[in-house]
Amino acid sequence: MPLLETQGITVRFGGNTAVDNVSIGVEEGRITGLIGPNGAGKTTLFNTVTGLQRPAEGRILLDGADVTRLPPAKRARRGMARTFQRLELFLSLSVRDNIRVAGDILRSSTGSRVDVNRETERVLDQTGLRDIADLDVSDIPTGRARVVEVARALMTSPRVLLLDEPASGQTEQETEAFARMLGGLAAEGLAICLVEHDLPLVMKLCATIHVLDYGAVIASGTPKEIQESPEVIAAYIGTEEVTA
Structure with a gap:
């Protein structure tokens, strides 16, 4: 099924x-x-x-x-998690912080005990974003920004x-x-x-x-x-x- x-x-x-x-x-x-x-x-x-x-x-x-x-x-x-046809990211935040914010929201809304910092680092490696983790999203190519959206979705453990x-x-x-x-x-x-x-x-x-x-x-x-x-x-x- x-x-x-x-x-x-x-x-x-x-x-x-x-x-x-x-x-x-x-x-x-x-x-x-x-x-x-x-x-x-x-x-x-x-x-x-x-x-x-x-x-x-x-x-x-x-x-x-x-x-x-x-x-x-x-x-x-x-x-259930999704990305959008039009990029929906926090342009003034770093790649790492864009991913971390999803974990922070999940923890505050559900009471999850997930270690947000550790999970953020795991997702950075999983999605191949480690090399640009500290750059602001506004400074990275659109193609990589698309991956950031996927990484943020993955932070919700879908x-x-x-x-x-x-x-x-x-x-x-x-x-x-x-x-x-x-x-x-x-x-x-x-x-x-x-x-x-x-x-x-x-x-x-x-x-x-x-x-x-x-x-x-x-x-x-x-x-x-x-x-x-x-x-x-x-x-x-x-x-x-x-x-x-």
């Missing part, structure tokens, strides 16, 4: 349907891709899963429990990690390092859902891929199945070959 599951999620804004009866699952120890054209509903689905948007219909299950009506903070306490275009702005070398990091996180048992326009990265990392178009799932399957789907080729990939 998937650790995170959406069942028939529908989101409407006025008379417009942004997400249309979407049912997908995200499993432990695997990376699940969510792709599609701009405006397909990917970020709206993420907002709904994490509690920022209320669905008109459908349910969200986390480890079998219905969390559809829980606020974002309670979903986070149950093990079971499910939702990443919204995390490779945007990364160099080829940064993307390669990022791919290795995500693969390592999945190997440790983390369930990851990846929204990303870098199709070679998605094809390389994801065990299962769901494709949205106009808010609806038009295809689900392995990377090979997605690349060969006529519906996906017509709506999104095109005729250019995509390789991992």
Whole structure:
């Protein structure tokens, strides 16, 4: 059974349907891709899963429990974390302090006894940010700042990690390092859902891929199945070959 599951999620804004009866699952120890054209509903689905948007219909299950009506903070306490398409970092703080603040908030809100300083140092090493730990976020490249957002999410000890275009702005070398990091996180048992326009990265990392178009799932399957789907080729990939 998937650790995170959406069942028939529908989101409407006025008379417009942004997400249309979407049912997908995200499993432990695997990376699940969510792709599609701009405006397909990917970020709206993420907002709904994490509690920022209320669905008109459908349910969200986390480890079998219905969390559809829980606020974002309670979903986070149950093990859900995310990053955002637009960077949401404290630019005047160092990389280390941006990561540490998530641990401080977790400890104060839940009474956790985690050693925040020790956990911050562990996450710095886990995400390959040790070399820039003392720099202000405003002084680092966008590609590395994306990794800082992931590191901050990891400070909450999530079971499910939702990443919204995390490779945007990364160099080829940064993307390669990022791919290795995500693969390592999945190997440790983390369930990851990846929204990303870098199709070679998605094809390389994801065990299962769901494709949205106009808010609806038009295809689900392995990377090979997605690349060969006529519906996906017509709506999104095109005729250019995509390789991992």
